[in-house]
Amino acid sequence: MEEKVETKYDSSAIQVLEGLEAVRKRPGMYIGTTSSRGLHHLVWEIVDNAIDEALAGYCSHIEVTIGKDNSITVKDDGRGIPVDIHPKTGKSTVETVYTVLHAGGKFGGGGYKVSGGLHGVGASVVNALSTWLEVKVYKDSKVYYQKYMNGGHPVEPLKVIGECDEDRTGTTVTFLPDQTIFQETTVFDYDILKNRLRELAFLNRGLRITLYDDREADKKDSFCYEGGLKEYVEMLNKSKQPIHPTIIDVVGEENDVMVEVALQYNESYNSSIYSFVNNITTPEGGTHEDGVRMALTRILNKYAQSSGMMKNNDDPLTGDDVREGLTMIVSIKHPNPQFEGQTKTKLGNSEVRGIANRIFSAAFERFLMEHPDEAKVIVEKAMTASRARVAAKKARELTRRKGDLDITNFYGKLSDCKSKDASECEIFLVEGDSAGGSALKGRNSMTQAILPLRGKILNVEKARLDRALSNEEIRTIITAFGTGIGEEFDLSKLRYNKIIIMTDADVDGSHIRVLLLTLFYRFFKPIVEAGHVYAAQPPLFVIKHGKTIKYVLNEQERDEYLKTLSPNTKYEIARMKGLGEMDAEELNETTMDINRRVLRQITVEDAVAADEVFSKLMGEEVEPRREFIEQNATFVENLDV
Numbered sequence: 001m002e003e004k005v006e007t008k009y010d011s012s013a014i015q016v017l018e019g020l021e022a023v024r025k026r027p028g029m030y031i032g033t034t035s036s037r038g039l040h041h042l043v044w045e046i047v048d049n050a051i052d053e054a055l056a057g058y059c060s061h062i063e064v065t066i067g068k069d070n071s072i073t074v075k076d077d078g079r080g081i082p083v084d085i086h087p088k089t090g091k092s093t094v095e096t097v098y099t100v101l102h103a104g105g106k107f108g109g110g111g112y113k114v115s116g117g118l119h120g121v122g123a124s125v126v127n128a129l130s131t132w133l134e135v136k137v138y139k140d141s142k143v144y145y146q147k148y149m150n151g152g153h154p155v156e157p158l159k160v161i162g163e164c165d166e167d168r169t170g171t172t173v174t175f176l177p178d179q180t181i182f183q184e185t186t187v188f189d190y191d192i193l194k195n196r197l198r199e200l201a202f203l204n205r206g207l208r209i210t211l212y213d214d215r216e217a218d219k220k221d222s223f224c225y226e227g228g229l230k231e232y233v234e235m236l237n238k239s240k241q242p243i244h245p246t247i248i249d250v251v252g253e254e255n256d257v258m259v260e261v262a263l264q265y266n267e268s269y270n271s272s273i274y275s276f277v278n279n280i281t282t283p284e285g286g287t288h289e290d291g292v293r294m295a296l297t298r299i300l301n302k303y304a305q306s307s308g309m310m311k312n313n314d315d316p317l318t319g320d321d322v323r324e325g326l327t328m329i330v331s332i333k334h335p336n337p338q339f340e341g342q343t344k345t346k347l348g349n350s351e352v353r354g355i356a357n358r359i360f361s362a363a364f365e366r367f368l369m370e371h372p373d374e375a376k377v378i379v380e381k382a383m384t385a386s387r388a389r390v391a392a393k394k395a396r397e398l399t400r401r402k403g404d405l406d407i408t409n410f411y412g413k414l415s416d417c418k419s420k421d422a423s424e425c426e427i428f429l430v431e432g433d434s435a436g437g438s439a440l441k442g443r444n445s446m447t448q449a450i451l452p453l454r455g456k457i458l459n460v461e462k463a464r465l466d467r468a469l470s471n472e473e474i475r476t477i478i479t480a481f482g483t484g485i486g487e488e489f490d491l492s493k494l495r496y497n498k499i500i501i502m503t504d505a506d507v508d509g510s511h512i513r514v515l516l517l518t519l520f521y522r523f524f525k526p527i528v529e530a531g532h533v534y535a536a537q538p539p540l541f542v543i544k545h546g547k548t549i550k551y552v553l554n555e556q557e558r559d560e561y562l563k564t565l566s567p568n569t570k571y572e573i574a575r576m577k578g579l580g581e582m583d584a585e586e587l588n589e590t591t592m593d594i595n596r597r598v599l600r601q602i603t604v605e606d607a608v609a610a611d612e613v614f615s616k617l618m619g620e621e622v623e624p625r626r627e628f629i630e631q632n633a634t635f636v637e638n639l640d641v
Helices: 021-025 036-055 093-099 122-128 190-203 229-236 287-306 319-323 350-370 372-399 406-411 433-442 465-469 472-481 507-523 525-529 555-564 584-592 607-618 622-635
Strands: 061-066 072-076 130-139 142-149 159-163 170-177 208-213 219-223 248-254 257-265 272-277 326-333 426-431 448-453 498-502 533-536 541-545 548-552 572-575 599-601
Touching: 021 122, 036 061, 036 072, 036 122, 036 170, 036 190, 061 190, 093 122, 093 130, 093 142, 122 130, 122 170, 190 208, 190 219, 190 229, 229 257, 229 326, 248 350, 257 350, 257 372, 272 287, 287 319, 287 326, 287 350, 287 372, 319 372, 326 350, 350 372, 426 472, 426 507, 433 448, 433 584, 448 472, 465 472, 472 507, 498 507, 507 525, 507 533, 541 555, 548 555
Parallel strands: 061 208, 272 326, 426 448, 426 498, 498 533
Antiparallel strands: 061 072, 072 170, 130 142, 130 170, 142 159, 208 219, 248 257, 257 326, 533 599, 541 548, 541 572
């Protein structure tokens, strides 16, 4: 038993935080983090309030402006926050909303039928974490104003500062995040704001959202989509080749739950499904997504049978079969959403599964009946996927590891490490057999495994799973990792804590790295998301002077190091040709020694953006790739010809 620490534990040990003190004391409890993500979350909290007005049918235009001082202004043309005295607090309702936690129209009382805010604490939390905040309310031909300083303290009560047109209504909020809270950064990223605001415009058809950046002249973007999710799918499929012209658009309502679904199939072999509840993204899905997925599988099986495309004794299409090449958005508006856990990433309302299933089933079945040519193409793609799945199952058997010697005997390529503790093991995917030989000699055989790759692996963006699994190089990688693949994937069985891509610092090396990343993104995405994938960064130059040998990663590091040398120092600079030309000692010292090497962790921050880039650069369609090259050719600096 541990020794007791003698401390006084009575009423004086219990701290009661008044008002917004709790928010400033523990900001992470309210906005998740005080990093850049938390900083941008402040904007979403205020924008969500404006979106609520749009959902209620009173707001048609939201303007977001980044000020020159990195303040944020959010302006809407909704009804405006009520200005009368709140019966419970004895203060104006505006002051109540901005200074009292859990005060808002989201907790009943008929303010909002549907609300997009996550916690109902948005406005007051933003105020608490700001150096200053100003709110203007346009209502009843008057302009009301109140300012708060130093973490949400009112400077004076709400007051009238002018008049406005009778038909002008709405709320304008301006705030400056507190640097003492957001110590990492207080600079807003235009692209982060733009992408989320565009997404909100897609999710709320007809709502115009405009973003301005006063830090740069004439920088603005405006989004308004009358087609809603239909246009969202169109954007996501822009770099892919759709197999049918019509984007299927479903809108329905049952028991005050509104369901919207838009989908279109493309020629790729991967699905992109995104779901939302009251504009909140649900990356883990939930009952709304489950209902639509079940309906999709059932209706396509039913149609395939009734049309004679599938025989009675044929195996039914699975969920994976009908989702191959599918781009789909599922969005619901629910008056009382129940999420699983605090993260709000998965919807738990059981009744929604049936509602989403019924609404989507009826509309999708009608579409297939009315568009037989498009229905035939969709079913044929699913049936081809089914046949490929059976072939992949047979190929997958070859990737199952029976024992420790299995992979080395079968392929003769993987040189495994001796340790069986995955937490300390790492595997190097090395470009070329020559580099593999040096890596083998320079490694720590206890914890470091080496897998040399012969040239460029198969581009999985252009290949279905069964073809990928018939590729010896890819099968070796899958077998080495030990996680399995597809429906059998199990992250807990990963045999290495670090998967390190080690390629030359040239064009070929970059291409191999992209091919590997494509493979990981398509088949091993959880490994990337869990932070297990790294890119080694071998040095580009070696500088020798006297007995000192210095390796540097790039030209900038080279120039900075040379500045530190005295003018009389004689030195030699050599460009490192490639991994294969390093001896074992050099490779260990520069790239493999855990105490000296430089690794870059690979992350998937934005699935949508990553998907678009992979499809554009690695997919079947030549046109998007040509456009990308034309747009970016002028920025190329180091061309390997």
